[in-house]
Amino acid sequence: MTFVIAAPCVDVLDKACLDECPIDCIHEGDRMLYIHPGECIDCGACEQVCPVEAIFYEDDLPAEFREYTAVNAAFFKEPNPAGVPGPAPAFEGDRRG
Template sequence: MTYVIAQPCVDVMDRSCVEECPVDCIYEGKRSLYIHPDECVDCGACEPACPTEAIFYEDDLPEEWSQYYDVNVGFFDDLGSPGGAAGLGPTGADPEYIAQLPPQNQD
């Protein structure tokens, strides 16, 4: 099990969750953040830190955002397990699903 970042993060990327993560497993794409499913230790520190309420425990992911589990996992298909987001830095890329979304969360 792991935590998943869903639609409310797209085009916001507040990064409060990154600051709270004790294992550095939240990676930055171009338009969203992603939690590495193999590096996450399920501590839950990221969830309350998120001001947009975009982070959910895998089993609690709302049905409307169920595809975000696969999106988060897919982000790491080519990236693999770098062993820490801080050392890698922003990737500048997103899975196709996120890349094709119209601009989000623009008030």
């Protein structure tokens, strides 16, 4: 299991979690931050400092954010249509409008 960053982070990018992560497994995308599922050590430090409560333990994701497990993992697949690590500029999980 891992922690997951969900919709409340979209277009916020507070970055407090970046400073708190002891292993630097949180990465910045164009519109939100992402947790690398293979690097996260489940310490929960990021969850505690997130001002918009966008970080959840995978098993505790609210139903409306379940797709963000795949969104976070997809960010780290190579290459995307642009040929670089990370999601395409728009992704299905972004429903804010």
